[in-house]
Amino acid sequence: xxxxxxxxxxxxxxSVLVWMGTIFFLSAQHGxxxxxxxxxITEAINEILQNVAPDASLNIESISFxxxxxxxxxxxxxxxxxTFFAFRKSGVGHKKGAILAFIxxxxxxxxxxxxxxxxxxxxxxxxxVVLDSVGxxxxxxxxxxxxxxxxxxxxxxxxx
Numbered sequence: 603x604x605x606x607x608x609x610x611x612x613x614x615x616x617s618v619l620v621w622m623g624t625i626f627f628l629s630a631q632h633g634x635x636x637x638x639x640x641x642x643i644t645e646a647i648n649e650i651l652q653n654v655a656p657d658a659s660l661n662i663e664s665i666s667f668x669x670x671x672x673x674x675x676x677x678x679x680x681x682x683x684x685t686f687f688a689f690r691k692s693g694v695g696h697k698k699g700a701i702l703a704f705i706x707x708x709x710x711x712x713x714x715x716x717x718x719x720x721x722x723x724x725x726x727x728x729x730x731v732v733l734d735s736v737g738x739x740x741x742x743x744x745x746x747x748x749x750x751x752x753x754x755x756x757x758x759x760x761x762x
Contacts, residue, residue, distance in 0.1 A: 607691070614688035621684055622710060625677055629714050633723015643669050674730050675737040682707045682738030686745050700742050707738030 603611070631639070644666045651660055685706050689699035711734035715726035 603693070611688070611691040614684070614691040618681070618684045618688050621677075621681055625681065625710070625714060626717070628673075628677075629718050629724070630721055631724075632721060636724065640666060640669050640673070671733060674733045675740075678707055678711060678734035678737030679741040679744070681710065682741030683745055684741075685738075686742045690745075696746070700746070703742055704735075704738055707741075708735050711735060711738070 628636070628639075644662060647665055647669065648660055648662060651658065651665075682703055686699055686703035689702050690696070694702065708731070711731045714734070715728075715731055717726075718724040719726040
């Protein structure tokens with residue numbers, strides 16, 4: 603492995619670890635802290651929606667639910683993408699890398715929900731693990747699509 607490839611592999615895995623740390627930090631927030639964070643985002647979205655459609659009746663609870671669930675989805679979309687990229691930079695093939703990235707993401711999602719069981723005001727939910735898994739799978743799928751488009755543009759054939 604060249605120095606450049608080794609460097610990219612290290613940066614890739616460091617990115618995965620930093621992102622996992624970010625997820626852990628957010629999950630370690632007490633229920634009130636987490637509610638304040640999602641509440642602030644909900645208020646910002648509500649303000650934007652009120653400016654776009656002032657006559658629309660908006661349900662803050664629905665917006666809050668949307669914000670919280672999308673945060674799960676997006677956090678694990680990024681984790682799946684970063685983990686797959688790290689496996690690829692480590693020399694793992696596309697199929698095996700995708701499977702391993704998905705497994706790592708699911709296991710981290712499960713550990714994240716178990717972790718939340720021990721945080722005051724938080725709860726672990728199986729439905730969040732499912733949503734996190736769909737997010738990770740989407741991130742892995744995005745990686746495949748970007749690589750396929752890039753190869754098509756360069757006129758390369760797919761390697762497996």
